[in-house]
Amino acid sequence: MRIAPLSLLISVSLLASSAFAQDTATVTGIESEISKKQAEYDNSTLILEKHLKEESQLQKQLELLRARSAELDKEKNQALDAMNEMYRRLIDDPTLDISNAQTRYQKAVVDHKQNKDDISMQLAAIASHRKDIEQIRVAKHTQLNTLESLKEQLATARVERLRNEFTREGTLEVNHTINCKRTETLAACEQRGQQMGLQKATKRFVDQIFANLTEERLVEPKRNLAGAQVKILSSHVVNSAFSGQGNYNVNLSVTMRGDVNSSRLCSLLNLDNRFCADYGSPLAGNYQPNYTTTYSDSQLTFSDSQDNNQVVSVSRMSEQPVSDYSVKKPVRVEPLPDLKKSKMVELTLRSNVYDDEVFIDGVSFGSTKLTTSLPRGFHDIEIRKRGYKSYKARLDLRKAQTINAKLVKEPEPIVAAVVATEQPTAAPVASIVNKTNTASIVVIPAGTFKMGDINGNGLANERPVVEKTIANSFAMQSKEVSVGEYEQFVANTGYKTEAEKNRGCAYYLNGEPVWEATLNWRNPGFEQDSDFPAVCLTYNDAKAYADWLSGQTGQLFRLPNEVEWEYAARAGKETEYPWGNEIGKNLANCGWCGSEWSNKSAAPTGSFSPNAFGLYDTVGNVWEWTNKKPGQSDVTVRGGAWNFAPSLARVSTRLILAPDFRANYIGFRLVRER
Structure with missing residues (x-):
């Protein structure tokens, strides 16, 4: 018995060998680029940590200068009082020497002024440092998204290489x-x-x-x-x-x-x-x-x-x-x-909905219309679509047949309508508010949950996992604030966003954020309608809308804090996404998520099925601003976006930004106080 050596097996088809080499080169090239980008990201992390420590030191020095300012101010006042006393005594005794009092006061004035100058310089140094920190953070987010995108490409290349090798x-x-x-x-x-x-x-x-x-x-x-x-x-x-x-x-x-x-x-x-x-x-x-x-x-x-x-x-x-x-x-x-006499029988499946998923004996076979061949005998058929009750049947397949499944839509989540208060002078505006998505407010029940990187796939700022309790139920907008809603606010108040007043808005170009002066919420760099999420808005732009809406409705609206946002987004789940630990395909609008908008633009709000609490687009579409704590300089955005990798659209992912940052992938939604 003689078996051809491996070299013979490979050398028979030169084209195949070339393809295998090319596949390996592709995978190796991507792995090399991942290693390079990971090193850049790690280096940016170290630089950011260094800058944050330096900023902390600058803040401590500022506090010392401010504390010293009070002491110097007190000394100046005391020196002035002492010199005035010497002047009064000088009237009775012209030979009195008041030079020491004058010198003391002069020194106190000089020291006080120098301290004020030091405080001004310290504030300028902190402001400059803050700009550096903001730039490093934005660069880190870019590097992180690039890194995760490369991992997507690597997975695809590995699959293709294995297929070609087989x-x-x-x-x-x-x-x-x-x-x-x-x-x-x-x-x-x-x-x-x-x-x-x-x-x-x-x-x-x-x-x-x-x-x-x-x-x-x-x-x-x-x-x-x-x-x-x-x-x-x-x-x-x-x-x-x-x-x-x-x-x-x-x-x-x-x-x-x-x-x-x-x-x-x-x-x-x-x-x-x-x-x-x-x-x-x-x-x-x-x-x-x-x-x-x-x-x-x-x-x-x-x-x-x-x-x-x-x-x-x-x-x-x-x-x-x-x-x-x-x-x-x-x-x-x-x-x-x-x-x-084949034992395989043809089965055709159809349904009354688009973009469903067919499972036969627990195995996904894709979407309807579907025709496949199965062994004769019993088979479990299930057709699923988010937002619909699944069609299930046990079939005894003996001859070719067609099944027309009818999926019934599940009841809509409980919704609490926003009621505008009686305001005779502003009645037209109040009636407009009632026609917007603010009328869709879902009630989020009280409860306890684990917050953070539960499954170990997250970033450092998602750890440690902590247990949080929401003591009282609260209401939250089911969808992100839309362009149409923001237009009503602007029309009523004449508000100018920060993008319109200064430097425009950022967008991604070749994996890098680029500022474009002409971009703003009206023109974000992609085509949009009134039902698209409003983007290119800063933290303050979002707060201004919340304050206006509160005044129009007589109810208090604000940005959700991070605990509220993640609790609502999880909707009782401990998985990476509301539906499981895999992003799936066409379940959300994020980069490489398989939707028609992925890596192209935001999608109309509510284009995908809601989570168990009735919230839409908590995965992807646009990042959402959350409320910052008093004294906190930075703000966190949550939820991922249409041009960010799926791994960054997990419910626990956090990106930290400056309050004045704006991009065509950042929007917001509001909560309503009890």
């Missing part, structure tokens, strides 16, 4: 000997020997494919789950002979190409199934490999000139020595399938 081509030469049965003809023995030789060749071919996977250590333990197949492109008998003892020996040369169920690649690489969404259904958790060898031709023949084109499903079979393939221990080859 589908490589090559030629193997295999030698096989069997004992002819006394009851079979020489032709039958020859046919059986060649079938077993072919089976051995496909097994060896798959072994070599697995052995030479770049990520073999990760994939090999899951070999039975790969659904690996081999397509025989051509085969011929190099030589064959019968021996005098009734043995038949055959030497086969077989050219093959590998194949794999591409939808299972993500499971093999421990990746989110969304990276394999374009390949079809993900891997079922209870998948069992097929332990038979099947052939697509109606018969299996070999000759020196005839080529065969067959597909062989390869399972993980134990290696057996040639002597085991004897009359005493024959290897069973399944009979060739009769397509007329």
Whole structure:
């Protein structure tokens, strides 16, 4: 028996080899870029920590200067009083020496003025330092988003590399000997020997494919789950002979190409199934490999000139020595399938909704309209869509059939309407407010929850995880404040946003935030309608709207604090997103999330299903300002955005910004006080 070396397997197809090298170069290049960006991010973190420490020192020095200012002011007043006393005494005694009092007062005045100058210089130094800190933070956010985006690209490249490695081509030469049965003809023995030789060749071919996977250590333990197949492109008998003892020996040369169920690649690489969404259904958790060898031709023949084109499903079979393939221990080859008596039955599924997801026996098969072939027998069918009650059925599939599923919309969450107070002089404005999204206020119940990086996938500023209690229920806008709503505020007050008054608004260009003077909430750099979230607004712009709305409704509106925001966004879950730990596809508007707006623009508010509390867009769309504590200089935004990676749209992700920062990916929503 002789097996072609691995070098032969690879060198047969130069194009394939080139593709494998290119795949590896792509993955390696991305990994190198990730390493580089990670180093830049870590360096920025160190620089930021240094600046924050320096700012803390400057603040302490400022406090000392301010404390000294009070002392110097007291000394100046005392010196002045002393000098005035000396002047009064000088009237009665012209020979009195008052130089010491004058010197003391002069020194007190100089020291007091110097201290005031020192305070002014210290404030200028702190302001300059704050600008540096703001720039470093924005740079860090950019680096972080770039880093996470590269990880998205890496996952995609790894999947594509593995797929190409499974589908490589090559030629193997295999030698096989069997004992002819006394009851079979020489032709039958020859046919059986060649079938077993072919089976051995496909097994060896798959072994070599697995052995030479770049990520073999990760994939090999899951070999039975790969659904690996081999397509025989051509085969011929190099030589064959019968021996005098009734043995038949055959030497086969077989050219093959590998194949794999591409939808299972993500499971093999421990990746989110969304990276394999374009390949079809993900891997079922209870998948069992097929332990038979099947052939697509109606018969299996070999000759020196005839080529065969067959597909062989390869399972993980134990290696057996040639002597085991004897009359005493024959290897069973399944009979060739009769397509007329196939056990597979066609099933077509349709539903009354768009963008649903079909599960058959717990495995996702994509969206309707769907046509697939299933084994005869019982199957559990489920069709899901967020916001709808799932369609479920147990089907005894015996013949081809079509199911038309009707999904019923779930009841809307409890909503409390905003009631405008009677204000005769402002009646037109109050009536306008009632027509906006502020009329959709959901009640968030009281409760206790874990806040922070529960699953260990977050940033340093999300730790440690702490338990927080919301003692009382509160109301929150179900959607982000829209362009139309902000327009009503501006029309009523004549308010000018900070972007309109100074330097415009930031947007991303090639992964970097760029300031554009012409950008503002009316013109954010992408097309928008009145139902889009209002962006390019600073923290103060959001607060100004909240103050106006409070005055118009007679109820107190404000930005949510971080605890309230995360509690409402989690909606009773401890997962990364309201629906689970994987971002999925087209469930939210964030970078690489599979929506029509991803990496293009914000989406109309409420374009995706709400969470369990009835809140829309707590994942992606635009970052949302939260309320800062008294004396706090920076503000936190939450929720991710349309041009930020999915890993930054988790419910616990925090980005810290200066209050005057504005970008076309930052908006807000409000809470209403009890």
